[in-house]
Amino acid sequence: MSGKYLVTGGAGYVGSVVAQHLIEAGHEVTVLDNLSTGFREGVPAGASFIEGDIRDAAKWLDATYDAVLHFAAFSQVGESVVKPEKYWDNNVGGTMALLAAMREAGVRRLVFSSTAATYGEPETTPIVETAPTRPTNPYGASKLAVDHMITGEAAAHGLGAVSLRYFNVAGAYGAQGERHDPESHLIPLVLQVAQGRREAISVYGDDYPTPDGTCVRDYIHVADLADAHLLALKAAVPGEHLICNLGNGNGFSVREVVETVRQVTGHPIPEVMAERRAGDPAVLVASAETARERLGWTPSRADLAGIVADAWAFAQNIAREQ
Numbered sequence: 001m002s003g004k005y006l007v008t009g010g011a012g013y014v015g016s017v018v019a020q021h022l023i024e025a026g027h028e029v030t031v032l033d034n035l036s037t038g039f040r041e042g043v044p045a046g047a048s049f050i051e052g053d054i055r056d057a058a059k060w061l062d063a064t065y066d067a068v069l070h071f072a073a074f075s076q077v078g079e080s081v082v083k084p085e086k087y088w089d090n091n092v093g094g095t096m097a098l099l100a101a102m103r104e105a106g107v108r109r110l111v112f113s114s115t116a117a118t119y120g121e122p123e124t125t126p127i128v129e130t131a132p133t134r135p136t137n138p139y140g141a142s143k144l145a146v147d148h149m150i151t152g153e154a155a156a157h158g159l160g161a162v163s164l165r166y167f168n169v170a171g172a173y174g175a176q177g178e179r180h181d182p183e184s185h186l187i188p189l190v191l192q193v194a195q196g197r198r199e200a201i202s203v204y205g206d207d208y209p210t211p212d213g214t215c216v217r218d219y220i221h222v223a224d225l226a227d228a229h230l231l232a233l234k235a236a237v238p239g240e241h242l243i244c245n246l247g248n249g250n251g252f253s254v255r256e257v258v259e260t261v262r263q264v265t266g267h268p269i270p271e272v273m274a275e276r277r278a279g280d281p282a283v284l285v286a287s288a289e290t291a292r293e294r295l296g297w298t299p300s301r302a303d304l305a306g307i308v309a310d311a312w313a314f315a316q317n318i319a320r321e322q
């Protein structure tokens with residue numbers, strides 16, 4: 001059955017890919033985005049677009065919407081350390097206003113973009129949802145605060161909600177991909193080296209307790225993530241807040257990622273060693289058992305070379321357009 005969905009942050013990387021998947025599945029999509037970090041041209045054809053802020057969501061939200069998919073947020077870990085107030089204001093304040101608008105309008109289902117950054121430095125790997133949540137930066141803390149807000153909203157007011165805790169999102173889906181400005185994520189930065197837009201990739205620390213000394217992360221294809229959002233919409237039950245990790249359960253080191261980019265692009269990719277980046281845990285790998293059991297989710301694009309190849313095709317297309 002087709003539905004009508006409000007996608008906040010749908011001009012950004014993940015939101016635009018999920019909006020595209022919703023449209024392809026026959027749903028009606030309205031994107032609400034203030035274009036603070038997103039791009040108007042990122043909004044998929046076929047979606048309605050409102051240029052506006054989630055803090056004003058009450059202006060547009062009404063009972064005709066079946067659910068909200070909430071991606072709008074600031075998400076730069078480093079910036080959150082120096083400007084924490086920006087993160088509390090937008091991520092927490094903005095979501096409070098959005099939840100109030102949903103309550104007012106009688107919209108009873110929510111899928112929220114949470115993050116592995118809610119866990120902080122893990123005690124055990126792979127990380128399960130019941131692991132301690134001790135974020136090491138204000139970005140993770142703001143997302144954890146929102147998760148707590150949603151739990152209360154579900155218990156008190158009957159919201160049906162699913163928080164999806166993404167690990168490291170990567171890859172692209174056709175015309176939708178990653179173009180943060182400034183870019184801080186590893187794979188798009190290494191691809192910029194392959195394109196000649198950067199001389200070398202800085203490797204942030206090689207003295208971590210990992211096999212090659214560089215940080216290990218769980219890279220998940222953005223299209224697999226999108227599949228999980230469509231399943232989460234079906235799994236949202238009134239009065240329940242379900243939290244699911246989304247990752248492949250495979251860790252790759254920074255050096256392995258750089259080597260994969262060399263193989264995919266054929267470029268030598270010079271590396272320079274740099275200091276550790278503040279707040280970086282050594283290893284972040286997900287257990288996605290809850291998503292498998294409760295959502296029926298199975299990722300189908302776990303191969304790192306395939307993820308990098310899709311991101312590379314997108315980066316080359318964008319470069320041709322510019």
Ligand SMILES: NC(=O)c1ccc[n+]([C@@H]2O[C@H](COP(=O)([O-])OP(=O)(O)OC[C@H]3O[C@@H](n4cnc5c(N)ncnc54)[C@H](O)[C@@H]3O)[C@@H](O)[C@H]2O)c1
Pocket residue numbers: 008009010011012013014015032033034035036037038039052053054055070071072073074075090094113114115116165166167168169170180
């Ligand atoms: N990319 C990742 O690796 C990753 C990992 C974990 C969690 N997340 C979460 O996923 C979500 C999407 O991340 P992304 O990488 O696509 O980021 P993005 O910056 O590309 O997209 C965020 C979008 O939200 C919009 N926005 C921000 N504040 C707004 C507001 N107040 N009102 C309306 N629109 C607003 C921006 O303009 C942008 O289009 C975020 O909530 C992020 O915290 C991302």
Ligand SMILES: O=c1ccn([C@@H]2O[C@H](COP(=O)(O)OP(=O)(O)O[C@H]3O[C@H](CO)[C@H](O)[C@H](O)[C@H]3O)[C@@H](O)[C@H]2O)c(=O)[nH]1
Pocket residue numbers: 075077115116117166167168169184185186187189201202203204205215216217254277280284
């Ligand atoms: O130029 C760079 C950029 C990154 N890295 C390293 O590459 C790894 C991945 O870094 P990213 O910035 O690509 O991703 P993060 O792991 O820092 O962040 C991601 O995972 C976080 C969980 O901790 C949050 O979910 C966040 O939103 C999401 O982007 C890290 O070890 C980082 O130190 C480098 O060595 N050089």
